[in-house]
Amino acid sequence: MSKMQAARLHEVGPTFTIDQIDIPSCGANDVLVEVKACNVVPNLRNVIERYPTWFPYLPLPKLPAIYGLDAAGVVKAVGSHVHGVKPGDRVYVNPGRSCGSCHACLRGEHLNCTAFTFQGYFGFGPGSQRVFEDYPYGGFCEYMTAPVGGLVKLPESITFEQGCRFGYLGTAYSALKKANVGAGQTVLINGATGTLGLGAVMLALAMGATKVLGMARNKTLLERVRQIDPSRVYVLSIGDEPIEEWVQGHTGSLGADVFIDAVGPGAPHQISVSGIQALRRGGRMVDIGGMSEDLPLPMFKLMCFQISVIGSLWFSVAEGQDMAEMAAAGTLDLTIFDQEVFPLSQVNEALDALEDRKGGFTNVVVTPGR
Numbered sequence: 001m002s003k004m005q006a007a008r009l010h011e012v013g014p015t016f017t018i019d020q021i022d023i024p025s026c027g028a029n030d031v032l033v034e035v036k037a038c039n040v041v042p043n044l045r046n047v048i049e050r051y052p053t054w055f056p057y058l059p060l061p062k063l064p065a066i067y068g069l070d071a072a073g074v075v076k077a078v079g080s081h082v083h084g085v086k087p088g089d090r091v092y093v094n095p096g097r098s099c100g101s102c103h104a105c106l107r108g109e110h111l112n113c114t115a116f117t118f119q120g121y122f123g124f125g126p127g128s129q130r131v132f133e134d135y136p137y138g139g140f141c142e143y144m145t146a147p148v149g150g151l152v153k154l155p156e157s158i159t160f161e162q163g164c165r166f167g168y169l170g171t172a173y174s175a176l177k178k179a180n181v182g183a184g185q186t187v188l189i190n191g192a193t194g195t196l197g198l199g200a201v202m203l204a205l206a207m208g209a210t211k212v213l214g215m216a217r218n219k220t221l222l223e224r225v226r227q228i229d230p231s232r233v234y235v236l237s238i239g240d241e242p243i244e245e246w247v248q249g250h251t252g253s254l255g256a257d258v259f260i261d262a263v264g265p266g267a268p269h270q271i272s273v274s275g276i277q278a279l280r281r282g283g284r285m286v287d288i289g290g291m292s293e294d295l296p297l298p299m300f301k302l303m304c305f306q307i308s309v310i311g312s313l314w315f316s317v318a319e320g321q322d323m324a325e326m327a328a329a330g331t332l333d334l335t336i337f338d339q340e341v342f343p344l345s346q347v348n349e350a351l352d353a354l355e356d357r358k359g360g361f362t363n364v365v366v367t368p369g370r
């Protein structure tokens with residue numbers, strides 16, 4: 001067997017074609033993974049249809065391209081220099097690629113590499129095109145290559161469908177870590193019912209936050225978020241009450257320790273500014289949603305109150321392994337997702353299914369290697 005099925009994008013637009021292509025061989029430091037599940041992430045349609053005009057400075061893989069950001073599967077083969085991973089291991093493939101040799105990489109800051117690139121998605125710098133050439137396989141195919149340093153080992157208790165949710169979960173986890181979230185703290189989350197925001201709720205609870213204050217608009221979904229842990233999660237439907245007063249009421253008039261902004265392009269900036277205003281002295285706001293509007297920031301207050309505003313992208317492989325251990329231990333509950341599973345041949349239908357999802361609770365995946 002030397003051929004595999006791959007869903008490829010041949011032109012800018014929303015439609016993938018199923019092609020027969022060669023199964024790749026892996027380099028000395030790489031592994032070959034049989035993809036069991038790949039997430040059809042909510043932002044994918046934007047990337048393949050709108051990024052060329054929205055963000056022309058973000059490189060995309062040359063067409064025809066195999067997309068698929070978040071893949072989980074089973075190791076089929078390993079390169080000659082790979083010793084800690086073996087065929088049969090269950091893994092999540094962290095798609096974040098870096099050059100390994102620039103100043104940022106040498107400091108261990110792989111996410112700040114000038115060539116930082118999401119395998120099967122998009123890149124951030126002029127070096128990204130070379131990364132796409134080295135690793136041209138996203139998760140929308142039966143077999144993909146990845147460097148051994150990009151793998152998170154998954155315990156048996158994590159299904160492949162759950163494992164391929166790690167991208168958005170990890171983005172939230174890394175943001176909460178940058179904000180030093182822990183016991184005794186109150187975390188305010190904007191967009192708490194969305195794919196990123198729900199992950200922030202789950203991880204804040206898993207990390208021991210004492211109180212999670214979730215904001216969004218959809219009351220039905222907010223109630224479902226509250227039900228995750230009614231003794232620690234409180235929710236506000238935006239517009240029902242002024243945000244600062246609501247936060248003050250839950251924090252003895254002190255304000256929140258941390259504010260995670262998880263709303264994407266198109267969201268209004270006023271709610272984010274209110275979230276920053278609702279922080280206590282020394283509070284930290286972390287942006288993971290990337291809204292497109294500019295924020296008018298109260299710089300004098302930021303200085304006086306020692307408030308930090310931090311941008312955070314993605315997460316490290318080690319942070320991914322943290323989450324796998326948390327899920328194995330039962331402190332991170334991955335069973336709350338509604339899985340919508342499609343064969344690879346129905347990837348276009350899976351993309352359409354994103355339109356009807358129930359906020360972050362719906363997890364749309366394709367299953368190539370089954």
Ligand SMILES: [Zn+2]
Pocket residue numbers: 098099100101102103104105106113114115
């Ligand atoms: Zn680098």
